[in-house]
Amino acid sequence: MQTVCYACGATGTNPLTARCGCGEPRWISSTAADFDWNSVVNNPGLWRYRSLLPSGSFGGISDAAGGTPLLRAPELDDDLGARVHLKHEGSHPTGTFKDRGTAVGIAYAKREGIEAVATVSHGNMARSVAAHATAVDLSCTVLVPDDIPDERLAPIAQFDPRILRVKGDYGRLYYAALDAGRQRDVAVLNSDVPLRIAGQKTVALEICESLAPDGPDAVVLPASSGGNASAIWKGFRELLAADVLEELPRLYLTQTAACSPIVDAFDAGFDRVDPVSNADDTVAYSIANADPPSGSRALAAVRATGGAAVAVPDASILEAQRTLAHRAGIAVEPSSATVLAGARRFAAQDAFHPDESVVLVATGRGTVDSTRTTSQAVETIGMDSLGANLAVS
Ligand SMILES: *Cc1c(COP(=O)(O)O)cnc(C)c1O
Numbered sequence: 001m002q003t004v005c006y007a008c009g010a011t012g013t014n015p016l017t018a019r020c021g022c023g024e025p026r027w028i029s030s031t032a033a034d035f036d037w038n039s040v041v042n043n044p045g046l047w048r049y050r051s052l053l054p055s056g057s058f059g060g061i062s063d064a065a066g067g068t069p070l071l072r073a074p075e076l077d078d079d080l081g082a083r084v085h086l087k088h089e090g091s092h093p094t095g096t097f098k099d100r101g102t103a104v105g106i107a108y109a110k111r112e113g114i115e116a117v118a119t120v121s122h123g124n125m126a127r128s129v130a131a132h133a134t135a136v137d138l139s140c141t142v143l144v145p146d147d148i149p150d151e152r153l154a155p156i157a158q159f160d161p162r163i164l165r166v167k168g169d170y171g172r173l174y175y176a177a178l179d180a181g182r183q184r185d186v187a188v189l190n191s192d193v194p195l196r197i198a199g200q201k202t203v204a205l206e207i208c209e210s211l212a213p214d215g216p217d218a219v220v221l222p223a224s225s226g227g228n229a230s231a232i233w234k235g236f237r238e239l240l241a242a243d244v245l246e247e248l249p250r251l252y253l254t255q256t257a258a259c260s261p262i263v264d265a266f267d268a269g270f271d272r273v274d275p276v277s278n279a280d281d282t283v284a285y286s287i288a289n290a291d292p293p294s295g296s297r298a299l300a301a302v303r304a305t306g307g308a309a310v311a312v313p314d315a316s317i318l319e320a321q322r323t324l325a326h327r328a329g330i331a332v333e334p335s336s337a338t339v340l341a342g343a344r345r346f347a348a349q350d351a352f353h354p355d356e357s358v359v360l361v362a363t364g365r366g367t368v369d370s371t372r373t374t375s376q377a378v379e380t381i382g383m384d385s386l387g388a389n390l391a392v393s
Pocket residue numbers: 096098124125191222223224225226227228229286287333335336363364365
């Protein structure tokens with residue numbers, strides 16, 4: 001299996017090696033020559049693209065990765081001045097697109113006889129890796145910051161991994177864990193490892209299949225580590241190379257204003273993303289990576305496709321979260337709602353045209369916050385006035 005660096009072109013062979021000698025991340029080579037539409041039969045979820053993946057399904061929960069619906073959302077067309085679609089990644093078993101990368105990574109570990117996996121995360125990725133690992137009886141270690149409150153760990157702990165609090169700089173832990181894993185034969189499935197990128201690129205393939213023969217004009221997604229943006233870029237590049245697409249869709253990234261290193265670099269006209277040291281609290285904490293390992297690659301994706309990047313404040317994120325629920329019937333988590341908040345900004349800059357298909361990637365499903373009261377007053381009525389009350393006035 002060959003890995004290659006998007007930036008300098010250097011190659012390697014171990015898909016658990018995330019970094020190139022030049023410092024940038026690697027991804028797994030798969031080429032137009034590998035593309036086999038005949039393999040797209042009777043395989044569940046993302047495994048229909050088996051010919052473009054480094055590993056095959058191990059059954060069980062992994063068969064539920066990918067195959068998410070692309071929903072038309074005409075109620076949002078006027079807001080964005082385009083034909084709006086939502087890619088409903090929240091319909092995954094653990095609620096986010098992370099299950100795509102996890103399924104491919106775990107399948108690889110299983111096939112190679114690796115007995116243990118690990119990840120550096122205290123959120124959606126940890127939950128995804130723990131769930132997939134336990135289902136195939138792999139040992140799983142989740143590395144979290146030492147100051148994380150216990151209640152944030154409960155959603156991870158339900159899948160019974162070993163959770164370790166680690167003292168020290170959490171940004172550095174990302175790389176330290178990858179190194180330690182390679183020495184101890186543990187597959188460390190962090191956010192931008194090549195195996196994860198390979199799994200997550202399938203969202204681009206699915207979007208194109210859903211919209212065939214035209215393909216999307218623009219895709220909007222939230223970025224944190226930059227891994228998912230890299231993966232989607234890779235998926236579209238492979239389709240372009242296979243002449244399935246005539247041109248790359250424009251990629252638009254959204255971040256939270258509390259922590260926006262990729263947007264800062266975009267605005268400044270830089271080619272490289274620098275870490276931010278002053279990140280604030282935000283409702284979109286699952287996308288608040290201050291030192292994104294694939295930040296520069298995500299930025300390259302934006303530039304190469306003629307897209308843009310924007311940061312949005314918490315108030316707009318919460319408004320967008322309500323709008324997606326009220327008008328599209330989709331509950332998303334705040335980090336995921338940044339796509340609509342950001343898309344409104346892009347639309348205000350005339351980024352989209354009315355005859356274009358714009359896909360908002362709804363990366364993660366919302367959970368009900370029972371501490372929040374409903375936004376409308378709930379009336380109490382007698383059963384004898386049921387008819388009058390049910391009638392639409
Ligand atoms: C992980 C995550 C993101 C960010 O993806 P990256 O690959 O880290 O850029 C966005 N939304 C949700 C719901 C996530 O879980």
